């Protein structure tokens with residue numbers, strides 16, 4: 001029987017020796033799924049395969065250190081750096097690419113709440129897709145519910161943000177991805193997001209500008225139509241530094 005086009009292919013015994021990344025990539029391509037830096041690919045990784053991917057990235061990272069002419073054999077500080085960096089990418093800073101979304105309990109809006117709700121600032125930790133330099137900032141989310149809006153726990157907004165931001169991102173796409181996700185989960189009348197972040201690719205390297213930040217917003221539904229509501233949301237966000 002042919003596998004469903006959207007599901008990972010069953011393991012093939014003839015795959016022995018094929019790098020883990022190649023197997024995962026083939027499944028993504030067979031399912032015609034995008035695998036950009038800021039896409040989540042957890043659906044295509046089977047149990048135990050992330051450890052094999054970690055071994056592969058460690059090996060390749062060691063090659064990078066060798067090519068940078070760093071004596072990892074004798075330099076006690078860099079002896080395990082390849083493994084550390086691989087672990088940091090796959091299981092910490094870019095974890096949002098490789099793991100399933102956080103479980104979010106949704107409750108019906110029993111009291112038919114329809115007042116503006118704002119959560120923030122949520123700390124944002126990400127990295128730019130271009131240089132893999134940190135992006136550190138803050139995020140505010142405003143929700144205008146209706147009687148059909150699912151209520152989700154306050155902490156879940158931060159968990160969803162962490163999952164989306166834990167990938168190589170560009171800020172403009174990151175806020176849209178997060179807005180789409182919250183929209184799908186809660187189905188509000190309106191959704192507003194404001195993100196403010198420092199991009200280390202502009203501070204640590206490049207133009208070496210320490211003070212500039214990028215601020216962007218996404219407004220959906222009633223926040224687009226109702227200028228007073230938008231103004232109320234923006235005025236309730238504490239003064240940004």
Ligand SMILES: Nc1nc2c(ncn2[C@@H]2O[C@H](COP(=O)(O)OP(=O)(O)OP(=O)(O)O)[C@@H](O)[C@H]2O)c(=O)[nH]1
Pocket residue numbers: 128129130169170171172199201202205206207
């Ligand atoms: N629009 C946008 N740009 C970003 C973001 N994060 C980093 N960048 C920018 O992406 C650009 C990458 O551009 P390139 O010109 O290819 O890289 P580069 O030659 O190293 O550029 P410099 O940083 O100017 O040295 C830089 O201008 C970064 O500042 C982001 O979230 N959004």
